Amino acid sequence: MAALAAVRDLREHWVPASAEELFIAAFPRISSHFRPRRHLITARDYRTETTERFRIRKAVTGRPATA
Numbered sequence: 001m002a003a004l005a006a007v008r009d010l011r012e013h014w015v016p017a018s019a020e021e022l023f024i025a026a027f028p029r030i031s032s033h034f035r036p037r038r039h040l041i042t043a044r045d046y047r048t049e050t051t052e053r054f055r056i057r058k059a060v061t062g063r064p065a066t067a
Contacts, residue, residue, distance in 0.1 A: 036049045 036046060036053075041049065
């Protein structure tokens with residue numbers, strides 16, 4: 001229990017040193033939304049899924065994807 005409390009305390013007091021650390025911490029959770037598992041679906045389904053995900057992104061953020 002003490003070890004768990006110590007880990008929790010560290011997480012609560014962790015302050016990122018830079019915006020880069022914030023980006024790196026959030027990147028895997030965000031990027032996986034835009035990357036369907038290509039090896040499990042056909043090319044047509046992949047394109048359809050990607051198009052739909054970016055449509056949702058545009059609706060939520062109000063900004064189109066940039067290349």
